[in-house]
Amino acid sequence: MATASSLLCEDQFLCPICLDVFTDPVTIPCGHNFCKNCITEHWGSNVHNQCPVCKKDFCSRPELHINTFISGMTDKFKQTLKEASRSEQQQQADQGEVLCDVCTETKLKALKSCLVCLTSYCETHLEPHHRITGLKRHKLIDPVENLEDRMYKKHCRLLKMCVCQ
Numbered sequence: 001m002a003t004a005s006s007l008l009c010e011d012q013f014l015c016p017i018c019l020d021v022f023t024d025p026v027t028i029p030c031g032h033n034f035c036k037n038c039i040t041e042h043w044g045s046n047v048h049n050q051c052p053v054c055k056k057d058f059c060s061r062p063e064l065h066i067n068t069f070i071s072g073m074t075d076k077f078k079q080t081l082k083e084a085s086r087s088e089q090q091q092q093a094d095q096g097e098v099l100c101d102v103c104t105e106t107k108l109k110a111l112k113s114c115l116v117c118l119t120s121y122c123e124t125h126l127e128p129h130h131r132i133t134g135l136k137r138h139k140l141i142d143p144v145e146n147l148e149d150r151m152y153k154k155h156c157r158l159l160k161m162c163v164c165q
Helices: 036-044 066-093 123-131
Strands: 025-027 033-035 112-114 119-121
Touching: 025 036, 025 066, 033 036, 066 119, 112 123
Parallel strands: none
Antiparallel strands: 025 033, 112 119
């Protein structure tokens, strides 16, 4: 018997308006599903309260309620996508890539190393260096393994780059 995840495909979780995974999915009386914001904006910009998929007209705008079943399924689907992405990054890291020094459970592939923090960061843990003013001044380089051991402390540079006079 097929597993539940093999029976589900991404198309089942996409809003026909925004073509992205449902956010706050709602079902309208004709049975079609949309993101709550997408159908609200669609009906707000059109004279008729019509289903964008089957074109069924509604005399008055139907009241929208979150479809809890689809909401739960899309949450699980998003989690599966996130886990698959982490697994892929872990496989890349296993193939000799530099790992993030901050990750605690599954070590992800490092995107950059910081010469000030002497730490290598994955995409998630690198984000503060792009957002926080003080961290924006830090010198980021391509990921380097064992960065602290490879630094020439006097000039705060990698040993292979430092030439003293």
